[in-house]
Amino acid sequence: MKIEDGLAVLKLKIQEFELNPTLLWDEKEAILIDTGMPGQLEGIRDAMIGIGVPFEQLQAVILTHQDIDHIGSLPEIQQKADHSIEVYAHELDKPYIEGQAHLMKTDPSKMSKDQWEALPEVMQFLYKNPPNAKVNRTLEDGGRLSFFGGIEVIHTPGHTPGHISLYSEKYKTLIAGDAMVCVDGKLRGPVPHTTPDMETATESLRRFLEFDIDRVICYHGGVCDSNVKEQIKRLVEEDR
Known part of the structure; x- marks a missing residue:
């Protein structure tokens, strides 16, 4: 689903669930934020083609964290690409992503x-x-990554130790990973049964108040663009 020219959510179905990786691109390159479950490469490729971005344009993948539904198709992407794909992640989740330690929740x-x-x-x-x-x-x-007008890294631990969220300055868009979810257009905090450290995860939400945010992309729930600043403030105040 194209949000603006250069910003889209690639909706991936897995049984009754929907995952929402984010794609940013220009005329020369594209970056993908999170990669779905194992076996979803074709869904990613088809979604990219559907918005007019060739798979061959993909240059980098940013992982918000180590969970299997976020890193799942990365090995397939790397195998099928005809060039090297740069992979970015927080240092605290790196050993899990690289297989040096077993994924925490699986x-x-x-x-x-x-x-x-x-x-x-x-x-x-x-x-x-x-x-x-x-x-x-x-x-x-x-x-700060220089891609597409600047992307700032926000360390938002709790869901995993190395969980990050990303803020696109150009689009005033927060890519929240699993720090929040969107339900019927409303933002909610992290999901307790998939968040080992709820205290830290809810405290991490305060970081979002530092940014000028017009919309939030949640990996679970998709785009939330209605009064998001007020919604985030409410979530933070509820945690007091």
């Missing part, structure tokens, strides 16, 4: 027998064999 050794047996076979396979890829460049809080 580690079979940390699941009960009942939890494990309740998983479909395909998910058991993915949990045992999670995707991994090399991170070329690590990001830190306050860092």
Whole structure:
């Protein structure tokens, strides 16, 4: 779904769920923020073509964090690209993304027998064999990427230690990853059952008040563009 020329959400379906990676581009290059589940490369490619951006234009991937639904198709993207894809992530999540440590939330050794047996076979396979890829460049809080008018890195830990959100200065758009979700156009805080450190995650929301935000893209829920500043202030005040 194209939001503006140069900014789009690539809606990916997985069963009854919808994931919302973000694409930014110009006439020369494109960057993708998060990559869906394993096996969603074709959905990404088709969505890019649908908004007029050739897959061959993709130059970089930024990962908001290590969860499998965010890094899942990265190895396939790297394999299918006819050139090197630069991968950016926060240093604290880098060892998980690269496979040096098991993904925090899909580690079979940390699941009960009942939890494990309740998983479909395909998910058991993915949990045992999670995707991994090399991170070329690590990001830190306050860092600024020069892509498309400037993208500022906001470290928003809690959902994972190295969770980041991204602010596009050109589009006044916050790409929130899983720091927030959007439900029926309304912003909500991080989801408790997928957020190991809720106290830190809710405290991270305060960082967003520093930015001039017209819209928020949530990985779960998509675009929220109605009174977003007031909505974020309300979430922060509710946490007091």
